[in-house]
Amino acid sequence: MKKLINQTDDILDEMLEGMVAAHPNEIKRLAETNVIVRSNAPIKGKVGLVSGGGSGHEPAHAGYVGHKLLDAAVCGEVFTSPTPDQVYEAIKAVDGGVGVLLIVKNYSGDVMNFDMAADMAKDEGIKVEQVIIRDDVAIANPEDRRGVAGTIFVHKIAGAAAESGKSLKDIAELAQKTADNVFSMGVSLSPSIVPASGKPGFELKEDEMEIGTGIHGEQGIERKTLKPADEIAEELVQNLLKHMDIKNSRIALMINGQGSTPLMELYIMNRKVSELLNEKQAEIKKTFVGEYMTSIEMAGCSVSILKLDDELEYFLH
Amino acid sequence: MKKLINQTDDILDEMLEGMVAAHPNEIKRLAETNVIVRSNAPIKGKVGLVSGGGSGHEPAHAGYVGHKLLDAAVCGEVFTSPTPDQVYEAIKAVDGGVGVLLIVKNYSGDVMNFDMAADMAKDEGIKVEQVIIRDDVAIANPEDRRGVAGTIFVHKIAGAAAESGKSLKDIAELAQKTADNVFSMGVSLSPSIVPASGKPGFELKEDEMEIGTGIHGEQGIERKTLKPADEIAEELVQNLLKHMDIKNSRIALMINGQGSTPLMELYIMNRKVSELLNEKQAEIKKTFVGEYMTSIEMAGCSVSILKLDDELEYFLH
Amino acid sequence: MNLTTETAKQWLLAAGRDMQENKGYLSELDQAIGDGDHGHNMARGFAEVEKKIASKTYDDVGGVVKDASMTIISKVGGAAGPLYGTAFLKASGVWKGKAEVSDEEFAEGLKAAIDGIAQRGKSEQGQKTMLDVWIPVLQEAEKGNIEAEQLAQTAKEAMEKTEGIEAKKGRAAYLGERSIGHLDPGAYSSYLLFEALVEAIEAGGEANG
Amino acid sequence: MNLTTETAKQWLLAAGRDMQENKGYLSELDQAIGDGDHGHNMARGFAEVEKKIASKTYDDVGGVVKDASMTIISKVGGAAGPLYGTAFLKASGVWKGKAEVSDEEFAEGLKAAIDGIAQRGKSEQGQKTMLDVWIPVLQEAEKGNIEAEQLAQTAKEAMEKTEGIEAKKGRAAYLGERSIGHLDPGAYSSYLLFEALVEAIEAGGEANG
Ligand SMILES: Nc1ncnc2c1ncn2[C@@H]1O[C@H](COP(=O)(O)OP(=O)(O)O)[C@@H](O)[C@H]1O
Ligand SMILES: Nc1ncnc2c1ncn2[C@@H]1O[C@H](COP(=O)(O)OP(=O)(O)O)[C@@H](O)[C@H]1O
Ligand SMILES: [Mg+2]
Ligand SMILES: [Mg+2]
Ligand SMILES: [Mg+2]
């Protein structure tokens, strides 16, 4: 394991310090927590948006705290859901009096911890809604699908809607609509290494790739011989289109790097993915190519497609 | 070599296609060249900014083509300077009648090829100025210093100044002032692999790092045992401060990822670097943490410090 | 079985030490079918439990276990945090106000814990989770005349059986059939918990006898 | 030495084939002290030279060499592109209008080429660059009565000597003393160029003789 770190136990703390040092005007850290909030939180009369999860997905989620995005991100240890008390502190810190929406990726840990926090906040009279993101089509059963890069579309759309002054109910519905219309799938060329364990999550040979990987260094659903980018693009798109009909639809597209994949390769993937989607007569209104939801230093990418309607397109930025 | 590519010979072409497919409203590719220009180029009455170099440094340079940034980027093969005819096409495409500034990193190849292109353009009556970036203090002789991540500060400052309507002479001077006041140094934990050769530029043991690496997979100036992030930060800062006096000065800071280093690690580096600079009573006005100038999939980072005055601070964004 | 307030405290402290000692192994188990953090999560949480309860005096079993549960909830994180936390919280409700817990009350507490896990985790037996240890242990306890050794033995066998099960809950479920052939990390930490009970009861017996 | 327009063409074609065959080796040399692309750059450029000149008829040596130079400038890139390109461009100026080039004119052309490289690259002999091959070759040529074999032999020895030199120009200079012990890639490709001359002259001799 080769990393630019000090003690593994200090990674989370030092990362958050480094973030706040970089952006002192935009964000602050709640004292004695691993919660990053907007420096002007709470914003009176604005619905607060809270997301979070384990760390190791940077820029997710603390990097999305800001204008037209989140009000707070709760940062767990690397690949470990944060605890309910931390989520609860985040909720309290961003409630501007009109309620808080929790944006939660669908993992047992995240769901349970955010749920307990929501109960604690409701007990204190704070209005709380939750949206659970399940965009990863690599998992067959829709209820079990993981939340992956598609989550960022929810941050963006719900974030812009909240900034525009919409009500908690409206934003929760809009976030749910976004979540219902986004599908993702990933492929990895190399694993990630959780610093505390120091070992890769799985091993791949020089000519192997793992299809359907999540964002926690878990193995994917199938191991295959590494193929050219165009064939990988086809396989991912084919899988995604089993779950959505995009013909004559407007869509937004995200080619997300998993942590150590050069932008060069992501653009090569985008070339083929967008070509395939154009062939299906989809109209790509917006494309995001870069690292939005990573798995530490995993190599590979995920493709996310969001089907747009007027409202989603209006709020997507 | 594990990469999301098709044929190695097609990498540059397909990457550029993928870029244009992602941002069709912002950029276009000049027909039969590897030049990316703003879709509204040339902008009449505005000084055109052209940069470029070998590919493999993404987002540099094509990712900086846009508002308040470059007008064109000339993209060579991976780690290979582009040829004069391509640079010449870029100059012609972005000349809005008031001249063009070339922002060139100090490599024999880049300098010679851009120089030849400048001569060709001048022969056609186009006003051309050049600024050569030499920010890498790993190289002892100032004349030989390589242009690395500090180049991005020049893109930003010259870009904003050009957008504000300044003259070619003024922008060239401002760009030169930026170049004169920015210093960088890098450290690498793993090498990059030029696709055409398929082999890493150097080999490092599991406990080794390379200090003073450039951005082309070249070896650095010294190989050492991997140290904790804080010690590496100290070494880099110490080296940088040999070349600049920042006491009671305003500065801008860039912690640049070399291609496969997680943002998590860059923030951990920023924590210590900014702490050290604060101790020196420098006032950090702006911090950039992320991948700005990469070396394909090299792991590691560089630190760049730009000493600001009113004008530089005003145009930096 | 003689579960006094002091024994309960020793139980949690012994469990904490076992989590610490098996931190690497638990994370390795989790690496194979999950995300590799289970040992670190449990060790981190139980280190805090120790800090919390070691030098505090309690009047009842429920009090110790409640403090442990709150600490676990706020320090473990992941899936295991809310699950173990809820389990202890529910059990502490049953054991509240009792300086000593009878075999029957012990089983009642286990039952409440299991209901808590199942509800919080929307899970049931046979899904390759910690429940696959807790439920057989409860069944053993419900027979009465509890012997800690026997509970630990039951836990061990149940834990070993998780190797053959296909995961239906938690991260391991993503692997589907590929999860077969690996022990469930949460089942293993649960086994460690019941194993620690033996030591605590023995030490308690000696102290009393 | 009998350098006709046709021989000049054969020279460039043979050089191209040699660059192609040594592509991997040249890039390996560059990998060690540069950025590993020299072979790819030269092979790419000379493949285009072949496309350009192979089926075209020329009246003078200068014409062939000028076409090659323009192609090299626009297809090679890196440092080698402008340097080789400028070298050929300057030589083509001397050889312009000549269907056959005398030994003296050949040396003049080399001299012009070297001045071009030195000016464009701000470099001189002894800096571990292609000049360390070109200059000894020129000195040999200036003796008169040129034999291609002798030029190639001189180029080979000069190329081999670059191993012991510390680089002062180009990427290898970044390595300082660490560049010692490696051949300079540009010196090696220059050696290949002069080696190719032997073949072209021999073939020309046969064709004529
Ligand atoms: N829904 C659930 N019900 C019961 N137990 C579960 C459930 N989800 C996970 N577990 C248990 O939690 C263990 C994993 O815990 P841990 O690794 O700490 O959390 P995470 O999976 O969030 O990383 C599993 O081995 C399993 O025993
Ligand atoms: N300033 C210079 N003067 C003469 N030759 C040079 C100079 N810089 C580089 N070279 C030659 O160019 C060769 C490298 O070419 P190449 O690898 O194609 O370009 P780059 O260094 O841009 O990757 C070196 O081996 C050296 O012989
Ligand atoms: Mg976890
Ligand atoms: Mg090169
Ligand atoms: Mg786990």
Ligand SMILES: [Mg+2]
């Ligand atoms: Mg080279």
